[in-house]
Amino acid sequence: MPSSDADQTSTISFLISNKKTRLLVIDGYIYQQNKSTAKVSYWLCEIELCNAGVYLNSDDQFLKYAENPHTHIPVPERLEISQDVDKYLEGVGVGSLLLIY
């Protein structure tokens, strides 16, 4: 039984909203950027009544979760995975999920 402690391989991806703002997606949860400093950005769950959040570094790498847990289940059915970046660049890629690694 391998320990999963050091194996936090949450899949981080970014969704481009139709307002051209970035949304962070981890494990079916969607986050909006809340505030950022030169080194750390803080992303808050898009569900208003939920105070869960995530910290990323300036390279969009996962740092840690905020202390508050989600108060709801993930909503993966909202996510339409598309790697068609060209569509997004043409401005018709609403909901495109851009995977970055």
Ligand SMILES: [Zn+2]
């Ligand atoms: Zn939440």
